[in-house]
Amino acid sequence: MEIGKMKPAQVTTIGYTLRANMRQYAMLFALIVIMIFFQIATNGVLLWPMNVTNLILQNSYVLILAIGMTLCILTGGNIDLSVGSVAAFTAAIIGTLIINHKVDVTLAICIGLLIGVAIGAWQGFWIAYVRIPPFIATLAGMLLFRGLTNTILKGLTLSPFPRSFQMISSGYIPDFFPNVSNLNLTPIVVAVLLSLLLLYVQIRNRKKKFENGMEIMPRSLFVTQLVIMILAINLFALALAAHKGLPIILVILGVLIFIYHFFTTKTVPGRYIYALGGNEKAAVLSGIDTKKVLFFVYLNMSVLSAIAGIAFAARTNSAFPLMGNGFEMDAIAACFIGGASATGGIGTVIGTIIGALVMGVLNNGMSIMGIGIDWQMTIKGFVLLMAVAFDVYSKNKSK
Amino acid sequence: MQTILEMKNITKSFGGVKALSNVNFQVTAGEIHALVGENGAGKSTLMNVLSGVLPYGTYSGDIFYKGNHCIFRSIRDSEKNGIVIIHQELALIPYLSIGENIFLGNERAKSGVIDWERTYLEATQILEKVGLRDNPHMLVKDLGVGKQQLVEIAKALAKDVQLLILDEPTAALNEEDADNLLKLLLELKKSGITSILISHKLHEVIKVADSITILRDGATIETLKVNHDTICEDRIIKGMVGRELLDRFPKRAPRIGDVYFEVKNWNVDDPLIEGRRVIKDVNIKVHKGEIVGISGLMGSGRTEFAMSVFGKAYGKNISGQIFKDGQEIQLNNVQQAINNGLAYVTEDRKTAGLIAIEDIKHNISLSSLNKISKRLVIDDNLENKAAMSYREKLDIKSSSIYQKVQNLSGGNQQKVVLAKWIFAAPDILILDEPTRGIDVGAKYEIYTIINQLAEEGKAIIFISSELPEILGICDRIYVMNEGRIVGELMKEEASQENIMKCIMQSNRGRY
Numbered sequence: 001m002e003i004g005k006m007k008p009a010q011v012t013t014i015g016y017t018l019r020a021n022m023r024q025y026a027m028l029f030a031l032i033v034i035m036i037f038f039q040i041a042t043n044g045v046l047l048w049p050m051n052v053t054n055l056i057l058q059n060s061y062v063l064i065l066a067i068g069m070t071l072c073i074l075t076g077g078n079i080d081l082s083v084g085s086v087a088a089f090t091a092a093i094i095g096t097l098i099i100n101h102k103v104d105v106t107l108a109i110c111i112g113l114l115i116g117v118a119i120g121a122w123q124g125f126w127i128a129y130v131r132i133p134p135f136i137a138t139l140a141g142m143l144l145f146r147g148l149t150n151t152i153l154k155g156l157t158l159s160p161f162p163r164s165f166q167m168i169s170s171g172y173i174p175d176f177f178p179n180v181s182n183l184n185l186t187p188i189v190v191a192v193l194l195s196l197l198l199l200y201v202q203i204r205n206r207k208k209k210f211e212n213g214m215e216i217m218p219r220s221l222f223v224t225q226l227v228i229m230i231l232a233i234n235l236f237a238l239a240l241a242a243h244k245g246l247p248i249i250l251v252i253l254g255v256l257i258f259i260y261h262f263f264t265t266k267t268v269p270g271r272y273i274y275a276l277g278g279n280e281k282a283a284v285l286s287g288i289d290t291k292k293v294l295f296f297v298y299l300n301m302s303v304l305s306a307i308a309g310i311a312f313a314a315r316t317n318s319a320f321p322l323m324g325n326g327f328e329m330d331a332i333a334a335c336f337i338g339g340a341s342a343t344g345g346i347g348t349v350i351g352t353i354i355g356a357l358v359m360g361v362l363n364n365g366m367s368i369m370g371i372g373i374d375w376q377m378t379i380k381g382f383v384l385l386m387a388v389a390f391d392v393y394s395k396n397k398s399k
Numbered sequence: 400m401q402t403i404l405e406m407k408n409i410t411k412s413f414g415g416v417k418a419l420s421n422v423n424f425q426v427t428a429g430e431i432h433a434l435v436g437e438n439g440a441g442k443s444t445l446m447n448v449l450s451g452v453l454p455y456g457t458y459s460g461d462i463f464y465k466g467n468h469c470i471f472r473s474i475r476d477s478e479k480n481g482i483v484i485i486h487q488e489l490a491l492i493p494y495l496s497i498g499e500n501i502f503l504g505n506e507r508a509k510s511g512v513i514d515w516e517r518t519y520l521e522a523t524q525i526l527e528k529v530g531l532r533d534n535p536h537m538l539v540k541d542l543g544v545g546k547q548q549l550v551e552i553a554k555a556l557a558k559d560v561q562l563l564i565l566d567e568p569t570a571a572l573n574e575e576d577a578d579n580l581l582k583l584l585l586e587l588k589k590s591g592i593t594s595i596l597i598s599h600k601l602h603e604v605i606k607v608a609d610s611i612t613i614l615r616d617g618a619t620i621e622t623l624k625v626n627h628d629t630i631c632e633d634r635i636i637k638g639m640v641g642r643e644l645l646d647r648f649p650k651r652a653p654r655i656g657d658v659y660f661e662v663k664n665w666n667v668d669d670p671l672i673e674g675r676r677v678i679k680d681v682n683i684k685v686h687k688g689e690i691v692g693i694s695g696l697m698g699s700g701r702t703e704f705a706m707s708v709f710g711k712a713y714g715k716n717i718s719g720q721i722f723k724d725g726q727e728i729q730l731n732n733v734q735q736a737i738n739n740g741l742a743y744v745t746e747d748r749k750t751a752g753l754i755a756i757e758d759i760k761h762n763i764s765l766s767s768l769n770k771i772s773k774r775l776v777i778d779d780n781l782e783n784k785a786a787m788s789y790r791e792k793l794d795i796k797s798s799s800i801y802q803k804v805q806n807l808s809g810g811n812q813q814k815v816v817l818a819k820w821i822f823a824a825p826d827i828l829i830l831d832e833p834t835r836g837i838d839v840g841a842k843y844e845i846y847t848i849i850n851q852l853a854e855e856g857k858a859i860i861f862i863s864s865e866l867p868e869i870l871g872i873c874d875r876i877y878v879m880n881e882g883r884i885v886g887e888l889m890k891e892e893a894s895q896e897n898i899m900k901c902i903m904q905s906n907r908g909r910y
Contacts, residue, residue: 209783268769278757285712288734345757
């Protein structure tokens with residue numbers, strides 16, 4: 001392969017960069033506005049250290065599901081309706097193993113994950129190789145695994161789990177450092193380390209792009225962006241530190257977000273998912289085994305559902321027949337609010353996380369304000385509609 | 400005889416490319432008027448203008464129908480006036496009954512409630528007129544193509560058609576069905592219906608038409624009256640292709656090596672219609688550094704052949720052998736085909752060649768991700784460099800490699816597709832209509848790229864409906880018709896007349 005000759009780097013204008021990434025900035029902006037609104041409306045309760053920690057704990061399982069759902073939607077607007085049922089089914093099995101049969105917690109979790117793999121292979125097979133539309137295949141899965149959950153639990157609630165299992169969703173990373181003025185130092189240390197890493201990676205990438213003559217954003221915007229990100233990370237860490245420290249589930253979540261962000265943006269299979277959703281015919285004719293891609297996306301979704309099921313069981317300290325009901329809708333909404341396209345090929349893991357946080361903050365903020373669950377749903381539905389309408393509108397405008 | 404339709408100075412452009420320029424077209428009441436010309440001559444565009452598929456205001460010029468100036472904003476407007484077009488791809492709903500299809504959009508209803516009694520009664524009467532004796536309750540999917548075509552005509556009759564336009568009505572029919580259809584046209588003529596017939600099958604045209612208008616390059620060449628002139632196919636062909644070849648093709652001194660790629664006894668069945676063979680005993684070979692053309696009309700099986708060779712991307716029950724450099728190779732999927740050095744540039748870049756919502760960079764790298772990745776992780780810098788280098792080499796006019804390909808012009812989109820496959824470093828390139836729908840300047844650039852590839856010693860198969868292009872760029876030409884190779888011509892002996900003759904003779908051979 002011949003490598004093109006070096007060209008001077010092109011620094012774009014602020015306006016261009018903002019326009020090119022309008023969707024992401026708009027969503028982030030919306031999140032910030034919503035947070036400020038509730039911060040005022042709840043007299044500052046929203047960003048209380050305890051509430052910030054709660055926000056994470058409450059939304060962790062939806063975030064996990066939304067990551068997997070992003071991949072499904074990327075393949076062509078396909079959704080997975082079965083995630084709530086699969087989560088419940090996994091929780092039911094693990095609950096039976098741990099509570100009724102006294103199976104070791106680690107072993108039970110491993111079995112739970114394997115069940116996720118098996119269910120994923122089952123659904124992936126029908127969707128990718130038999131070509132049953134995902135909507136129908138997963139609707140069947142939704143009924144099927146809900147039914148099996150009921151059968152296993154005999155309609156009853158299993159409780160309580162041992163302390164070691166509950167730790168997944170309610171435990172914190174032990175504090176390695178002496179407490180300073182009632183602050184748990186672990187999250188702060190982690191945040192500082194993350195900030196340094198972010199700084200290093202961002203600056204290195206920018207330099208590399210510059211050397212290779214690629215487009216880069218103007219320095220002022222670059223610095224502003226970095227400062228905001230680092231500020232956000234550290235303020236967030238401070239809030240955690242002022243409460244009980246770094247939740248274990250947040251670490252799990254952080255690792256998952258990192259892995260899937262990397263997977264979708266930097267790897268070959270990740271690129272295949274975008275290609276499949278962008279134009280299946282073209283993907284096939286480019287030598288991509290689209291069936292395999294579809295299969296693994298649904299396999300992955302069920303594994304993440306199993307993880308979410310474990311996290312939810314640990315949080316509620318129980319396994320019950322109706323658990324996870326409606327999770328699929330929260331996850332799907334998060335993806336679309338986060339900018340995923342209903343026809344596939346467009347969307348990001350980070351966007352989905354922002355979308356899920358918008359929903360999470362709405363839920364949490366409205367609960368603090370004492371708004372009833374009925375109105376909460378109405379408002380969430382409206383937000384979803386507006387977010388997607390904004391998407392469609394801006395797309396039509398750019399045409 | 401009075402004129403029923405007159406189209407005056409019709410000009411229509413698609414994004415800078417003129418599809419029709421100052422076309423004049425006149426039809427006498429009660430006649431069958433044939434419209435002939437090569438693919439891309441503008442026949443279908445002209446009919447789309449007439450029927451309101453391309454609404455008033457998107458073209459310039461005037462249409463007079465029965466002496467009135469017409470402003471058709473949609474098909475509905477033209478149908479109200481009794482002008483009905485039957486497209487090449489039939490517009491029937493397979494899972495509705497014959498009767499329901501006949502009155503689709505034109506339901507026999509009273510204040511929105513369908514009168515089924517009347518629907519099926521009238522359907523039976525209309526079916527009688529077109530000579531179809533099937534039960535109108537039958538589903539359309541259970542009919543053969545010939546009968547479906549008759550249902551289309553019945554549908555037109557239900558709309559009180561006065562001017563019937565048929566776009567290649569016999570293209571998919573066997574000879575018996577085609578004959579029946581032509582007879583029906585003559586019947587309809589007797590009952591006073593005027594028809595415009597678009598067809599590539601000149602013997603059919605001569606058989607039924609009263610007048611023939613020839614279009615070429617979006618302009619009217621001549622109108623022949625069948626009664627007055629003595630008409631033969633050669634006379635029409637001359638009108639269709641008789642253009643001078645200007646210097647539209649870059650020069651090249653071919654350096655042709657050994658036989659490099661060979662397909663033997665290739666047979667392919669239609670994947671949807673049981674037992675229908677679309678490719679029949681095709682044998683072709685390509686030398687190193689050679690550009691081999693496959694010429695043929697639309698529907699002759701060129702694309703089906705190319706795609707079936709490219710890792711069986713089309714068809715079923717595929718049999719035959721493929722040799723590369725003397726070795727037999729198995730190409731069971733697209734990945735294998737690419738690994739064996741094949742590349743296929745699709746006929747339709749928008750639906751099968753490009754990912755429109757992605758940027759130039761991601762499109763170029765799509766078939767070659769293994770070259771820019773290590774352990775499945777993509778090296779962003781390598782990808783950028785590759786994309787930038789091809790953007791420069793092929794002169795892809797764009798703001799940057801991050802521009803979405805949907806915002807590029809047709810010519811530049813095609814260059815992205817070519818870049819994608821050149822990056823995959825194939826030995827054998829199959830180019831299917833690589834210059835379709837792009838302007839003359841961009842065509843020249845694409846020919847230059849193709850010539851360069853041939854000079855690098857690649858074997859190239861060049862598929863095109865445009866005869867001048869095939870003649871201008873290929874070293875050797877296979878002529879394909881109805882799934883068979885019906886002629887092989889060296890550059891020296893090839894001419895538009897010779898190619899058309901190969902096709903016409905093979906058509907005639909079946910009678």
